[in-house]
Amino acid sequence: MAVNSSEVFRSLGVNPYRPWPARITSITKLTEKEKLFEIRLIDEEVRNAFTFESGQFVELSIFGVGEAPISISSAPSKQGFIELCVRETGTVTGALHKKQCGDIVGLRGPFGRGFPFDDMKGHDILLVAGGLGIAPLKSLINHIHDERHEFGKVTILLGARTPNEILFRRQFDMWKHREDFNLYMTVDHADETWDGDEGLVTQLFDRIEVNPDNTYGAICGPPIMYKFVFQEMRKKDLDVEKIFVSLERKMKCGMGLCGHCGVGHQYACIDGPVFSYWEAMNLQEAM
Amino acid sequence: MFFRILQKESVSDLIKGLAQTREVIGPRAKGSEFVFDVIENPDDIVLDYTTTLLPPKKYFLKSKEEMMRYNSKTGQVSEDEVAVEPRVLFGVHPCDINSLLLLDKVFLGDYVDPYYKARRENTLIVGVSCMPTQMCMCNAFGTGEVHDGFDLFLTDLGDSYYVTCQTAEGANLIDKYCETRAVEPADVDALQARIKKFNEAFVPAPDTSEIPLLFDAKYDDPMWEEIGDPCLACGACSMVCPTCYCFNVRDVQDADGVSGTRVREWDSCCFSDFAEVVGGHNFRPKRSDRVKYRFYHKQWGYLSRYGEVLCVGCGRCNTACKVNINPRRVLEALTKGGEE
Numbered sequence: 001m002a003v004n005s006s007e008v009f010r011s012l013g014v015n016p017y018r019p020w021p022a023r024i025t026s027i028t029k030l031t032e033k034e035k036l037f038e039i040r041l042i043d044e045e046v047r048n049a050f051t052f053e054s055g056q057f058v059e060l061s062i063f064g065v066g067e068a069p070i071s072i073s074s075a076p077s078k079q080g081f082i083e084l085c086v087r088e089t090g091t092v093t094g095a096l097h098k099k100q101c102g103d104i105v106g107l108r109g110p111f112g113r114g115f116p117f118d119d120m121k122g123h124d125i126l127l128v129a130g131g132l133g134i135a136p137l138k139s140l141i142n143h144i145h146d147e148r149h150e151f152g153k154v155t156i157l158l159g160a161r162t163p164n165e166i167l168f169r170r171q172f173d174m175w176k177h178r179e180d181f182n183l184y185m186t187v188d189h190a191d192e193t194w195d196g197d198e199g200l201v202t203q204l205f206d207r208i209e210v211n212p213d214n215t216y217g218a219i220c221g222p223p224i225m226y227k228f229v230f231q232e233m234r235k236k237d238l239d240v241e242k243i244f245v246s247l248e249r250k251m252k253c254g255m256g257l258c259g260h261c262g263v264g265h266q267y268a269c270i271d272g273p274v275f276s277y278w279e280a281m282n283l284q285e286a287m
Numbered sequence: 288m289f290f291r292i293l294q295k296e297s298v299s300d301l302i303k304g305l306a307q308t309r310e311v312i313g314p315r316a317k318g319s320e321f322v323f324d325v326i327e328n329p330d331d332i333v334l335d336y337t338t339t340l341l342p343p344k345k346y347f348l349k350s351k352e353e354m355m356r357y358n359s360k361t362g363q364v365s366e367d368e369v370a371v372e373p374r375v376l377f378g379v380h381p382c383d384i385n386s387l388l389l390l391d392k393v394f395l396g397d398y399v400d401p402y403y404k405a406r407r408e409n410t411l412i413v414g415v416s417c418m419p420t421q422m423c424m425c426n427a428f429g430t431g432e433v434h435d436g437f438d439l440f441l442t443d444l445g446d447s448y449y450v451t452c453q454t455a456e457g458a459n460l461i462d463k464y465c466e467t468r469a470v471e472p473a474d475v476d477a478l479q480a481r482i483k484k485f486n487e488a489f490v491p492a493p494d495t496s497e498i499p500l501l502f503d504a505k506y507d508d509p510m511w512e513e514i515g516d517p518c519l520a521c522g523a524c525s526m527v528c529p530t531c532y533c534f535n536v537r538d539v540q541d542a543d544g545v546s547g548t549r550v551r552e553w554d555s556c557c558f559s560d561f562a563e564v565v566g567g568h569n570f571r572p573k574r575s576d577r578v579k580y581r582f583y584h585k586q587w588g589y590l591s592r593y594g595e596v597l598c599v600g601c602g603r604c605n606t607a608c609k610v611n612i613n614p615r616r617v618l619e620a621l622t623k624g625g626e627e
Binding site: 016020021067248255270285 | 354366393499533538
């Protein structure tokens with residue numbers, strides 16, 4: 001695993017609970033409930049030491065409110081800032097949504113185990129995201145995009161409840177016309193603006209061809225989705241050790257200390273949040 | 288390591304000597320119970336105590352502590368040096384010493400917890416032998432003896448203590464502050480008699496073989512509802528547990544609305560919202576889910592990461608739980624069955 005900034009700070013003997021001041025440098029409203037925040041660590045030395053892998057998360061502090069774990073949506077190939085795609089649901093995310101460009105937040109991390117990007121190189125890729133599940137997968141998608149020549153066929157299946165709830169819709173609308181990405185989008189409930197597929201993301205599997213010997217899969221979405229998408233991937237004979245899922249838990253400290261993100265006999269914050277499907281099948285409470 | 292014999296009447300000399308340069312903390316009576324507390328007068332210490340209400344954990348992982356001050360406008364965070372006066376924990380039982388070694392694996396591991404570390408480094412440990420109570424089950428986990436994690440250990444031989452000097456600092460202190468004598472063959476004989484007496488005093492230990500395997504094999508067994516449904520979700524088991532380390536972190540804002548303090552407090556996986564994520568989804572909605580998880584983590588989760596069970600058999604949860612949920616009952620239920 002690549003050395004990331006957590007390890008750098010650890011070797012410097014810095015208090016791992018200490019958040020670093022960071023500035024919100026851009027806010028993009030994506031849907032009614034989600035915004036994309038571009039965040040830049042203020043201290044130059046800290047900013048330069050901050051590196052991460054797709055699938056990892058940060059602990060975001062809104063001082064006075066608390067911390068929340070949020071997966072990084074931007075690609076590791078982009079340095080100097082991170083993007084966080086955040087739904088307004090809890091106290092910390094609610095407070096973040098009230099912030100303005102230029103406001104200060106705190107960051108710790110990155111934490112956890114990401115997607116095995118280097119192992120995925122040289123293979124076809126099948127990515128399946130439902131709803132907010134695109135947030136961590138977006139980092140992987142953009143990273144693959146930035147090193148596109150390293151990968152075989154790349155297929156992306158995206159599902160959302162309604163057209164208005166599709167995250168990053170502008171980017172994906174443009175990608176529909178690209179030849180180097182096979183992108184399929186579907187919504188549960190179409191409206192007059194939608195001329196694409198209607199139905200669950202699992203239906204899109206009828207449309208795709210997969211080489212089972214040479215494909216890595218990744219799934220991210222609401223917990224209910226995993227089982228059904230996994231079944232479709234197994235029908236295509238994908239290897240359970242080459243399918244990856246990202247598990248959402250209450251990762252409060254990020255370091256395997258506070259105990260809140262326990263999943264079976266492991267902790268999502270340090271053993272995951274990305275697990276191979278085989279690992280997840282062997283974890284009580286995972287699915 | 289070397290050994291000395293310390294007469295019991297000389298223990299107060301040792302405590303007085305230690306108190307010259309450090310705070311002395313030890314077991315003393317509180318009503319009909321015992322607690323770890325500051326020992327102002329050496330006569331207050333009770334070395335033949337049964338067990339304390341709270342384990343020594345509270346001196347390393349405080350029940351509530353300030354982690355840092357923040358300024359929400361600038362994002363600047365200030366940490367005070369974790370100031371810990373030199374101190375000695377005097378009279379710690381083997382189970383509790385072993386519990387600190389288990390906490391060390393968590394808080395002095397890949398990510399070092401600076402608060403825990405500072406307190407650990409400034410604290411000497413003087414252990415003392417015990418006799419098992421009806422609640423004790425260290426015999427199930429091998430935690431009734433210590434091989435590490437103390438400076439001095441006093442094994443009760445009646446009128447004297449057989450002193451194990453584990454660290455040079457411990458040896459120097461006992462040399463400096465009190466009279467001891469060399470060990471004679473009769474003392475070793477008394478030591479062996481004491482070990483036998485100790486072992487014979489236990490309630491037989493529950494079977495612990497293949498516990499992780501049985502946990503998974505009986506993960507959906509009705510035993511969990513039977514044991515776990517009555518749980519009051521009071522968290523007392525975790526608070527009195529020497530090895531429960533889960534904590535919660537929250538911000539306490541000052542009246543100015545700008546600055547504040549980030550604090551952490553003991554938490555329990557038996558509390559209803561422990562595994563609830565934003566949006567309201569609770570990964571362990573039922574009491575029995577949470578009770579099962581607590582034991583699953585202690586007997587298997589921690590073991591899978593650190594190679595040991597996260598229970599030292601001190602028996603405190605057994606006393607604290609008002610609805611009879613305890614490790615002995617869980618282990619007995621797990622190992623029940625299979626009779627020919």
